[in-house]
Amino acid sequence: MADPMRIRVAARDGMVNVRVLMSHEMETGQRKDGAGNLVPAHYIRNVTATHQGKTVLSAQWGPAVAKNPFLEFSFKGGQKGDKVVVTWEDNKGEKRSDEATIN
Amino acid sequence: MKSETYFIAGLAALASIAAGCASMSDQEAAEKALQIMKASFKERGQAKLDRLDQDEAQKLCSNPPSVTLPKDVAERIEKANLASIKYPADGKLMGDWKLGERIAQTGVGKQFSDDPKQPSGANCYACHQISKAEISFGTIGPSLYNYGKLRGASEPIQRYTYGRIYNSQAFTACSNMPRFGHNGILTEQQMKDVTALLLDPASPVNR
Amino acid sequence: MKPPSISTLLAASGAAAALFAAAQVHPQSAVDEIAKYRQQLQDGNPAELWEARGEGLWKQKRGPKNASLEQCNLGKGPGVVKGAYAELPRHFADADRVMDLETRLVHCMVTIQGMKPEDATKRTFGSGSNRSDIEALTAWITSESKGVVMNVALRHAKEKEAYKLGEKIFYFRGGPHDFACATCHGESGKRIRLQDLPNLTEKAGAQLGYTTWPAYRVSQGELRTFQWRLYDCFRQQRFPELIFGSEASIALTAFLARNANGAAFNAPAIKR
Numbered sequence: 401m402a403d404p405m406r407i408r409v410a411a412r413d414g415m416v417n418v419r420v421l422m423s424h425e426m427e428t429g430q431r432k433d434g435a436g437n438l439v440p441a442h443y444i445r446n447v448t449a450t451h452q453g454k455t456v457l458s459a460q461w462g463p464a465v466a467k468n469p470f471l472e473f474s475f476k477g478g479q480k481g482d483k484v485v486v487t488w489e490d491n492k493g494e495k496r497s498d499e500a501t502i503n
Numbered sequence: 504m505k506s507e508t509y510f511i512a513g514l515a516a517l518a519s520i521a522a523g524c525a526s527m528s529d530q531e532a533a534e535k536a537l538q539i540m541k542a543s544f545k546e547r548g549q550a551k552l553d554r555l556d557q558d559e560a561q562k563l564c565s566n567p568p569s570v571t572l573p574k575d576v577a578e579r580i581e582k583a584n585l586a587s588i589k590y591p592a593d594g595k596l597m598g599d600w601k602l603g604e605r606i607a608q609t610g611v612g613k614q615f616s617d618d619p620k621q622p623s624g625a626n627c628y629a630c631h632q633i634s635k636a637e638i639s640f641g642t643i644g645p646s647l648y649n650y651g652k653l654r655g656a657s658e659p660i661q662r663y664t665y666g667r668i669y670n671s672q673a674f675t676a677c678s679n680m681p682r683f684g685h686n687g688i689l690t691e692q693q694m695k696d697v698t699a700l701l702l703d704p705a706s707p708v709n710r
Numbered sequence: 711m712k713p714p715s716i717s718t719l720l721a722a723s724g725a726a727a728a729l730f731a732a733a734q735v736h737p738q739s740a741v742d743e744i745a746k747y748r749q750q751l752q753d754g755n756p757a758e759l760w761e762a763r764g765e766g767l768w769k770q771k772r773g774p775k776n777a778s779l780e781q782c783n784l785g786k787g788p789g790v791v792k793g794a795y796a797e798l799p800r801h802f803a804d805a806d807r808v809m810d811l812e813t814r815l816v817h818c819m820v821t822i823q824g825m826k827p828e829d830a831t832k833r834t835f836g837s838g839s840n841r842s843d844i845e846a847l848t849a850w851i852t853s854e855s856k857g858v859v860m861n862v863a864l865r866h867a868k869e870k871e872a873y874k875l876g877e878k879i880f881y882f883r884g885g886p887h888d889f890a891c892a893t894c895h896g897e898s899g900k901r902i903r904l905q906d907l908p909n910l911t912e913k914a915g916a917q918l919g920y921t922t923w924p925a926y927r928v929s930q931g932e933l934r935t936f937q938w939r940l941y942d943c944f945r946q947q948r949f950p951e952l953i954f955g956s957e958a959s960i961a962l963t964a965f966l967a968r969n970a971n972g973a974a975f976n977a978p979a980i981k982r
Binding site for chain 3: 419423
Binding site for chain 3: 526527532533535536537539540542543544545546547550551552554555556557560561564565566567568613614615616628629630638639640641642643672679681682686687688
């Protein structure tokens with residue numbers, strides 16, 4: 401079970417600002433270990449964020465994104481108390497979903 | 504990490520610190536610090552515990568800047584280190600500056616994480632500006648840009664430069680610069696290459 | 711599909727690479743630009759992931775005694791975590807020795823949770839999925855001192871002695887490179903390559919240097935503690951391996967932490 405994300409959601413100037421810190425190795429698949437073997441690729445492929453069930457962000461990531469990625473984005477139309485859910489899925493099929501409330 | 508090592512370090516410390524009194528003299532502090540150093544390290548890779556044995560220069564140079572070394576002590580250190588310099592038997596002091604630049608850029612060598620079979624670098628750029636093109640340089644030592652252009656490459660200058668690289672404390676007691684020849688960090692050929700980097704008119708240092 | 715407005719800040723390492731391409735760039739402006747880049751990384755510091763894990767480990771019942779660390783005394787009373795790091799290292803009567811945070815944590819893991827010392831120190835520095843509990847605990851406990859003014863006392867005779875010994879060790883020159891801590895950290899305004907070096911023998915430098923550890927080290931992708939910082943300095947000084955929680959490490963920490971007194975603690979931070 402992957403580590404939880406840390407999500408901060410704040411309503412600011414008519415926009416909702418979301419900041420997410422994800423825990424993930426984001427291994428590119430290009431590195432070699434001490435013995436000279438390729439470390440297998442393990443990185444987040446898709447990120448989806450929903451507000452009250454409606455998609456507000458959809459992202460396709462790859463090995464260029466750094467380890468323990470930090471994502472920040474904004475969207476319109478959210479109110480205090482609304483739920484924002486962030487989900488990621490990686491190339492091994494592992495998934496993680498966390499939610500936060502707009503404050 | 505062995506539990507015995509942790510415990511022994513702890514017990515030895517308890518025993519020795521319990522014996523200490525309220526205020527130590529400087530000499531006592533120095534002796535105790537040495538004791539503690541030896542008990543606080545373990546060998547790993549090529550780094551054995553004998554690396555904590557200080558030679559004369561290291562012992563005398565382990566002071567805060569508030570302690571100025573007496574002139575005769577400084578001279579003694581310089582004289583002893585000057586005597587240690589071994590110049591190349593073939594009399595040639597300059598090698599290939601291109602190899603010298605690589606040696607100046609390389610920071611590995613002698614760490615317990617380094618492969619002892621691989622050659623060491625001198626890591627000159629860590630502390631010095633050398634060529635103009637390389638902006639990633641440190642400032643612990645003076646700039647060496649135009650080193651040869653300013654001095655020429657006469658025989659005495661070559662000897663001084665090679666000697667400086669071999670053993671910086673031959674000229675400046677307690678110098679911060681590692682003694683690359685004296686402590687076996689660089690080979691004779693490597694030191695010739697670095698000398699060339701500094702003195703060869705074709706080297707980017709002098710253009 | 712029209713993408714929503716996104717301002718995405720990714721902690722990718724490519725940003726600074728472009729700076730070195732231009733041969734005309736002045737070294738100081740490169741240093742300044744790197745500092746700006748590091749400032750941008752402060753938000754979303756992955757150290758928070760270690761802090762969250764550490765808080766969980768502090769409260770979780772573990773070890774042969776199936777106890778949590780919530781009664782561990784870090785110097786301000788059992789279970790008092792807020793502000794504790796700003797007063798460490800200090801003398802602890804129950805062990806009758808000066809301890810830094812990490813040695814005190816091991817002490818509590820052994821005495822309260824019943825762990826064997828070798829189990830408590832099995833992994834002091836983490837690597838990827840091989841995690842260090844001490845690093846996580848340190849991350850959380852130090853975060854509870856963020857903003858607190860450094861206040862290391864030198865009351866007990868052993869605290870005074872630790873400081874004096876730490877100072878001696880700071881100037882100890884040794885190894886094949888003749889390096890001491892002071893070689894790099896004994897003068898103001900110096901740098902190695904493009905990394906500015908704090909002068910740890912003066913108040914301003916010691917404050918800057920000490921109050922920003924532990925830190926998330928981007929180049930390693932790991933949260934690194936002060937014990938790690940000392941261990942890695944000695945590795946680069948060409949010394950043998952510094953033993954975790956050794957007397958030398960505690961004495962040096964006492965010397966440097968005390969020198970940092972008066973500044974607000976500012977970690978866990980983020981570094982290159």
